[in-house]
Amino acid sequence: MKLDHIGVAVRDLEASLKAYETLGLTVAHREHVERDQVEVAFVPFEGGRFELLKPDAETSPVGKFLAKRGEGIHHVALTVEDIQAEVERLKASGVRMIDASPRAGAEGTLVAFIHPAATGGVLVELVQRPEGAERHV
Numbered sequence: 290m291k292l293d294h295i296g297v298a299v300r301d302l303e304a305s306l307k308a309y310e311t312l313g314l315t316v317a318h319r320e321h322v323e324r325d326q327v328e329v330a331f332v333p334f335e336g337g338r339f340e341l342l343k344p345d346a347e348t349s350p351v352g353k354f355l356a357k358r359g360e361g362i363h364h365v366a367l368t369v370e371d372i373q374a375e376v377e378r379l380k381a382s383g384v385r386m387i388d389a390s391p392r393a394g395a396e397g398t399l400v401a402f403i404h405p406a407a408t409g410g411v412l413v414e415l416v417q418r419p420e421g422a423e424r425h426v
């Protein structure tokens with residue numbers, strides 16, 4: 290498994306992007322993920338990238354996270370070669386999953402979230418990149 294990205298919940302995407310640009314980083318890709326009701330912006334750094342997440346509504350999962358915990362790290366995403374096999378393996382090992390099977394994520398990826406109860410309070414996202422595709426950043 291390799292680090293793919295660190296998900297960060299933000300209230301104001303433009304203001305947050307500005308802050309990251311001040312650090313010397315540049316946004317590489319933006320996308321609206323309908324299913325998760327979020328606007329995402331990927332900001333690469335050496336060895337990984339931030340995924341800034343701005344919820345569409347307070348009732349969305351990231352909106353609820355912001356209301357409860359405020360801005361900050363929301364999840365850590367790791368790449369896997371075969372997400373279907375990985376999810377099956379984890380379930381067979383008794384690991385509590387949020388997603389019982391892989392589903393569509395940003396950039397044509399397949400993703401599955403592991404429940405934070407299984408990982409010391411950290412929400413972990415497994416990501417399988419599209420076949421043969423280089424990531425955008």
Ligand code: ZN
Binds near residue numbers: 366
């Ligand atoms: Zn993510």
